Structure formats: structure tokens, C-alpha cells
Amino acid sequence: xxxxxxxxxxxxxxxxxxxxxxxxxxxxxxxxxxxxxxxxxxxxxxxxxxxxxxxxxxxxxxxxxxxxxxxxxxxxxxxxxxxxxxxxxxxxxxxxxxxxxxxxxxxxxxxxxxxxxxxxxxxxxxxxxxxxxxxxxxxxxxxxxxxxxxxxxxxxxxxxxxxxxxxxxxxxxxxxxxxxxxxxxxxxxxxxxxxxxxxxxxxxxxxxxxxxxxxxxxxxxxxxxxxxxxxxxxxxxxxxxxxxxxxxxxxxxxxxxxxxxxxxxxxxxxxxxxxxxxx
Amino acid sequence: xxxxxxxxxxxxxxxxxxxxxxxxxxxxxxxxxxxxxxxxxxxxxxxxxxxxxxxxxxxxxxxxxxxxxxxxxxxxxxxxxxxxxxxxxxxxxxxxxxxxxxxxxxxxxxxxxxxxxxxxxxxxxxxxxxxxxxxxxxxxxxxxxxxxxxxxxxxxxxxxxxxxxxxxxxxxxxxxxxxxxxxxxxxxxxxxxxxxxxxxxxxxxxxxxxxx
Amino acid sequence: xxxxxxxxxxxxxxxxxxxxxxxxxxxxxxxxxxxxxxxxxxxxxxxxxxxxxxxxxxxxxxxxxxxxxxxxxxxxxxxxxxxxxxxxxxxxxxxxxxxxxxxxxxxxxxxxxxxxxxxxxxxxxxxxxxxxxxxxxxxxxxxxxxxxxxxxxxxxxxxxxxxxxxxxxxxxxxxxxxxxxxxxxxxxxxxxxxxxxxxxxxxxxxxxxxxxxxxxxxxxxxxxxxxxxxxxxxxxxxxxxxx
Numbered sequence: 001x002x003x004x005x006x007x008x009x010x011x012x013x014x015x016x017x018x019x020x021x022x023x024x025x026x027x028x029x030x031x032x033x034x035x036x037x038x039x040x041x042x043x044x045x046x047x048x049x050x051x052x053x054x055x056x057x058x059x060x061x062x063x064x065x066x067x068x069x070x071x072x073x074x075x076x077x078x079x080x081x082x083x084x085x086x087x088x089x090x091x092x093x094x095x096x097x098x099x100x101x102x103x104x105x106x107x108x109x110x111x112x113x114x115x116x117x118x119x120x121x122x123x124x125x126x127x128x129x130x131x132x133x134x135x136x137x138x139x140x141x142x143x144x145x146x147x148x149x150x151x152x153x154x155x156x157x158x159x160x161x162x163x164x165x166x167x168x169x170x171x172x173x174x175x176x177x178x179x180x181x182x183x184x185x186x187x188x189x190x191x192x193x194x195x196x197x198x199x200x201x202x203x204x205x206x207x208x209x210x211x212x213x214x215x216x217x218x219x220x221x222x223x224x225x226x227x228x229x230x231x232x233x234x235x236x237x238x239x240x241x242x243x244x245x246x247x248x249x250x251x252x253x254x255x256x257x258x259x260x261x262x263x264x265x266x267x268x269x270x271x272x273x274x275x276x277x278x279x
Numbered sequence: 280x281x282x283x284x285x286x287x288x289x290x291x292x293x294x295x296x297x298x299x300x301x302x303x304x305x306x307x308x309x310x311x312x313x314x315x316x317x318x319x320x321x322x323x324x325x326x327x328x329x330x331x332x333x334x335x336x337x338x339x340x341x342x343x344x345x346x347x348x349x350x351x352x353x354x355x356x357x358x359x360x361x362x363x364x365x366x367x368x369x370x371x372x373x374x375x376x377x378x379x380x381x382x383x384x385x386x387x388x389x390x391x392x393x394x395x396x397x398x399x400x401x402x403x404x405x406x407x408x409x410x411x412x413x414x415x416x417x418x419x420x421x422x423x424x425x426x427x428x429x430x431x432x433x434x435x436x437x438x439x440x441x442x443x444x445x446x447x448x449x450x451x452x453x454x455x456x457x458x459x460x461x462x463x464x465x466x467x468x469x470x471x472x473x474x475x476x477x478x479x480x481x482x483x484x485x486x487x488x489x490x491x
Numbered sequence: 492x493x494x495x496x497x498x499x500x501x502x503x504x505x506x507x508x509x510x511x512x513x514x515x516x517x518x519x520x521x522x523x524x525x526x527x528x529x530x531x532x533x534x535x536x537x538x539x540x541x542x543x544x545x546x547x548x549x550x551x552x553x554x555x556x557x558x559x560x561x562x563x564x565x566x567x568x569x570x571x572x573x574x575x576x577x578x579x580x581x582x583x584x585x586x587x588x589x590x591x592x593x594x595x596x597x598x599x600x601x602x603x604x605x606x607x608x609x610x611x612x613x614x615x616x617x618x619x620x621x622x623x624x625x626x627x628x629x630x631x632x633x634x635x636x637x638x639x640x641x642x643x644x645x646x647x648x649x650x651x652x653x654x655x656x657x658x659x660x661x662x663x664x665x666x667x668x669x670x671x672x673x674x675x676x677x678x679x680x681x682x683x684x685x686x687x688x689x690x691x692x693x694x695x696x697x698x699x700x701x702x703x704x705x706x707x708x709x710x711x712x713x714x715x716x717x718x719x720x721x722x723x724x725x726x727x728x729x730x731x732x733x734x
Contacts, residue, residue: 373595
């Protein structure tokens with residue numbers, strides 16, 4: 001799989017003189033890959049994403065997206081972003097108008113725009129709110145509208161900044177299914193920052209952990225769960241199941257630490273039955 | 280100051296003139312603002328902020344205009360567009376007739392312009408003083424609103440408040456001015472103080488929107 | 492709650508034959524109603540128009556009491572004008588007051604039965620730039636009013652309005668300053684989001700005013716005809732109708 005994003009040790013200074021540095025391991029996204037970025041608040045996750053979409057320019061270091069520097073060459077046709085506060089990116093008077101925003105601005109003809117919008121509305125399953133006014137939508141509905149507005153241009157890379165924050169379980173599940181479907185069907189690479197550690201295995205092939213301005217981990221979700229010290233260092237809470245299995249393993253039980261509750265149940269039952277004399 | 284005159288009171292020639300002047304200046308402003316789409320977003324934010332500020336109940340039949348602040352922040356040409364959109368929205372719930380939108384926009388724009396230029400002059404005059412922004416904002420707001428109140432009275436006088444033959448015209452305009460001017464001047468003082476405090480607050484938190 | 496917020500809610504969430512009618516038929520009716528105000532000083536004609544407007548408000552399932560309450564503000568200012576006309580007669584000031592109430596009510600009726608984006612598409616027809624500002628203003632208004640009301644509640648709960656008048660003025664001014672700062676920070680973020688979505692100052696919304704007519708337009712056209720009749724009658728029979 002070819003590399004589409006490479007971020008190498010960047011430093012950025014905000015207007016209020018706050019300096020953010022992200023070094024350590026380099027941040028890489030491959031074509032069609034799903035990447036999750038974990039880190040405590042203020043660790044630099046959003047800053048890194050804003051560099052990838054070209055809103056921020058690094059003072060030091062290098063950012064390459066599809067081989068180009070995104071702050072110099074606009075990559076709007078290849079990269080789309082869903083912001084943390086979706087209210088700031090939904091600007092159309094109705095859902096339909098908002099989703100039509102990008103293709104209209106890219107010069108597509110009105111008939112083409114109509115077809116594109118109708119298609120994406122169907123794919124994201126928001127036909128029932130297509131004519132609604134955004135400020136009357138729920139949080140989950142707004143996220144879907146923002147995602148539809150981002151996906152309508154068929155980007156190769158979709159970036160989501162805390163897309164699951166503030167949603168109920170059903171809405172989170174809907175968004176995850178939607179993203180995975182687009183990733184599988186359209187080979188869209190996805191980069192998502194989140195605090196929902198339990199959901200990482202469902203939404204990511206690769207996980208990055210940022211701590212105190214450094215990327216301290218890059219690997220598969222299960223590899224991360226085998227390293228509780230990474231969580232501690234990064235001020236993150238591991239998933240409850242992983243914490244339990246790790247604690248039992250530390251006590252001497254023969255366990256494989258996995259994030260699968262069914263597998264964990266089998267292992268624990270095996271141990272308990274063995275201890276009770278059952279076969 | 281907003282002309283809170285209903286439709287059908289001012290003569291057709293007067294409000295038509297308002298629309299003609301508006302069309303003329305809008306034509307110029309649209310050419311001047313070309314390529315400055317970022318400030319267009321500010322203009323929309325300013326219009327919305329003005330409408331929100333007007334929605335804040337002060338307990339009296341007076342609402343903040345904040346047109347001078349719009350002029351200071353947006354500059355003359357975007358201020359005109361912002362004022363027009365705001366006046367259009369206000370007309371949709373009866374704050375000034377729809378036929379008066381042209382005149383209202385011109386009057387509020389003149390406020391923005393007077394306020395902007397006095398603000399700049401005072402800012403330059405007291406360049407080294409830390410209080411210059413607050414004082415400049417307050418003084419420019421008061422002068423702009425006071426002058427626009429006189430302009431509104433002039434417009435109403437030009438319209439012929441009471442074209443009845445039984446009454447001397449001066450009597451009617453005197454009554455109108457004697458009620459309007461005190462209210463307008465009190466409002467101008469209040470708005471000058473509030474604008475001054477707003478600018479002070481914005482400078483205190485380090486925003487660079489206000490430049491003197 | 493803000494007037495604009497409620498008007499928007501009525502326009503988008505209520506359902507009546509008048510809500511379903513096209514913007515065009517309603518605007519024609521409003522134009523004729525305002526035309527009567529412009530062309531006549533007849534109190535009787537204006538009273539009849541007032542009653543027609545009230546009927547329209549009732550058929551649109553809007554609250555006439557709320558509409559009249561909203562019309563008080565423009566009526567108050569019209570009263571200053573009306574008082575100036577008192578020296579000659581009582582009829583002219585009465586006509587002025589009726590004009591104020593009628594034009595406020597008809598505009599409130601239009602805004603409460605026609606979503607703002609449809610009205611803004613008129614501005615978009617003048618210029619895309621003005622239309623862009625209008626559509627963005629609409630969206631921003633609801634973002635800011637939400638933030639403003641939350642912060643206002645927070646300020647009140649922390650004693651922001653409990654002190655003397657001097658303290659209250661300072662707190663209210665700081666509150667407004669905060670709203671302006673939030674509005675500009677939000678607009679910066681919105682601009683970034685729009686740039687990523689391809690915005691270069693051209694189009695925010697391509698909406699055109701809905702001029703497709705249907706059976707739902709019969710009612711607005713019927714009212715428009717009534718306004719036209721009143722206007723014609725008051726112009727033709729000026730001597731019979733007191734002015």
C-alpha cells in the first residue's frame with residue numbers, strides 16, 4: 001500500500017505564542033488504511049490534523065500529503081475533514097444545501113450536483129432529514145451531515161477530529177459502520193482522533209499515541225493493548241477488559257490479553273473450571 | 280439610528296431615492312470587496328452578532344445598533360453589505376418597513392462611516408495611550424449616532440410629516456424632533472459607553488480584530 | 492426566546508396550507524397589502540386590511556396575540572410619528588398607527604410562513620456576494636444565539652445581574668464583547684472549514700426562490716385579491732372613505 005501522508009517532527013507556533021511540537025516516531029498513513037490517534041487533551045492531535053489538511057504550516061519539520069506540501073498546494077479534491085465542532089462546518093440553510101456546497105464551489109453543473117447530493121444522502125441514509133434546517137438536528141444527525149458533506153467529493157483521505165465525542169451508543173455505532181463501509185467500498189483512508197479507546201479495534205488498523213509532543217507508539221490496536229505502560233505514560237485509560245485481563249495475567253494466570261469479550265470469557269471460564277476441577 | 284417609520288408614511292419619491300442610493304453604493308461596494316472573501320465571513324458574523332445583540336432584552340424599547348463597531352471592524356464597504364442584510368432581516372419582523380430598507384441602510388451606513396473615521400482619527404491622535412481605543416470607540420459612537428439622529432429628523436422633515444393644510448409644517452416636525460432627539464441622544468450615550476466597554480474587553484483578551 | 496428564533500421555528504416546523512404555499516404567492520399578497528398602506532390614508536381600508544391579515548394569521552395556525560405583541564415595538568415608534576401629526580386631526584395619526592401595525596404583521600406573517608433561506612434567495616438574486624452574506628448570517632445567528640443564551644444563563648447564575656446598575660452595565664457590556672469575540676473566532680473556524688470544502692468566495696448556497704404554484708397557493712392568492720379590492724376601492728371612492 002502506498003504512503004499518502006507522512007508527518008515528520010513538526011513544530012508550530014500559534015498566534016498566542018503557544019508552541020506545539022510533535023516528534024518521536026513519524027506519522028504515516030497508507031492508501032486505504034484506517035488510523036486512530038490517541039492522546040490526552042492538548043497533546044497536539046488536532047494540531048497535527050490541521051497540518052495535514054493544510055490549514056497550518058509547520059515552522060519546522062515536514063508534512064507531505066500525496067507527495068505535496070498541503071499548505072502550499074490545496075488538496076481539497078483528495079482530502080476532506082470533519083471538524084470536532086460540526087456546527088462550524090455546516091453552513092447551508094438546509095442539509096441538502098450544505099451537502100451541495102463543495103461540488104457547487106468546485107464548478108459542477110447544477111444537474112450533476114443534484115445527482116451527487118442525492119447519491120450521498122442515500123448512501124449515508126439521511127434522506128429523512130435532507131430538507132431539514134441544521135440547527136434543529138440532533139448531534140448524531142449533524143455528524144452524519146458533516147460526513148456526507150465531506151464524502152461527496154470522493155476524497156482519498158478523510159480526517160475526523162473527535163467525530164464520536166458527545167454521541168450516544170447507537171449514533172457511535174452508526175458512524176463507525178458508515179466509515180468502515182466507505183473505507184471498504186471506496187478505499188478511503190481514514191484518520192480519526194478519539195478518546196473512545198474501547199472502540200479503537202472497530203475503527204482502526206493502526207493506532208498512534210501522542211504524549212508530551214512525541215509519538216510514542218505506532219502499531220496495531222492489540223499490540224497497544226499488550227502495553228499498559230504506554231497508556232499510563234500517555235495519561236490514558238486502557239479499556240476495562242484489557243485492564244482486567246492484564247491484572248489477572250500479572251497475578252500469574254495464563255491468559256492472552258485480547259480485546260474480544262467472547263474470547264476473554266472463554267479463557268476465564270476455562271481457568272475457573274480448571275480450578276474447580278471441571279474439564 | 281434606525282428609521283422606525285412604517286410603510287406608507289414616507290412619500291414614494293423618498294424611499295425610492297433610498298433604494299436608488301443603496302443600489303448605487305452596493306454596486307461600488309461589490310466591486311471593492313471582490314477577492315476579500317474572508318472579510319465576507321466576518322461581515323456575516325457581524326450581522327449575526329448585531330442581530331443577537333438586538334435580541335438581548337434591555338428592559339426598555341431601545342436596542343443596540345452596533346453599526347459603528349461594524350464599521351470599525353469591517354471597513355466601509357463590507358459594513359454596507361452587513362448593514363443591508365441586517366436591515367433586511369429587521370424588516371422581516373417589522374423593525375422599519377420593507378420600503379424603508381434602502382433609507383435605513385444608507386443612514387446606518389453613514390453612522391458606520393462617521394464612526395469609523397472618527398475612531399481612526401482619535402486613535403492616531405492618542406497613539407501612545409492605552410485608553411485610546413476605549414475613548415475613541417465611545418466618542419466616535421456618540422458623534423455618529425447623534426449625527427444620524429439629526430439625519431433621520433432631516434429625512435422626516437423632507438418627507439413632510441404632516442401635509443395637512445390646517446397645520447404649519449414646522450409644528451409637526453418640532454413635535455417629532457422634540458420626542459425623537461432626547462431618546463436618540465440618551466441611546467447614543469448608552470451605546471457609546473457599551474461600545475467603549477466592548478472594545479476595552481476585546482483588547483484586554485488580546486483579539487486583533489480592532490485595529491486603531 | 493429571540494423573536495427571530497421563534498419566527499424561524501414557525502416557518503420551518505408548523506404545517507398549514509399557507510406554509511405549503513409558494514413564497515411567490517405570499518409575497519404578492521404582502522406587496523398588495525403594503526401597496527394599500529402606501530397608496531391610501533383611508534382608516535377604513537386599513538382596518539379592513541388589518542382584519543384580512545388577522546384572518547391569514549389564524550389560517551396559518553400562528554398566534555395572533557404573539558404577532559400583535561411583536562408588532563408593539565414598531566407601533567411604539569410609529570406612535571412618535573403619529574403624535575407629530577396630531578395637531579391636524581385624529582384620523583391621520585390613526586392611519587399611521589394602522590399602517591405600522593399592518594406592515595409589521597404582514598412581514599411577520601411572511602417570515603413565519605416562509606423559511607428565511609427562501610427570503611434570502613431574493614438577496615442572492617441581487618448578488619451572489621450579498622446572498623452568501625445573508626445565508627451565512629442566518630446560520631451564524633443560530634450558532635451565536637445558542638452560545639449567547641448559555642453564557643447569559645451562566646452569567647446570571649453567577650450573580651452577573653445581581654449587583655448595582657453600574658456593575659450590571661459593565662457585565663452586560665463584557666457579555667456583548669464576549670459574544671463579538673466568540674463570533675469572530677467562530678467565523679475564523681468556519682472560514683477554515685469552508686476553505687477545505689473548496690470555498691473561494693463564490694457560492695454558499697445556490698437556492699432560488701420557489702415560484703412553482705400549486706393548489707396551496709389558492710388561499711394566498713385569494714387574500715391577495717382581497718387586498719387588491721380594498722386598494723382599488725379606497726382609491727376609486729376617496730370621497731366616500733374618510734382619510
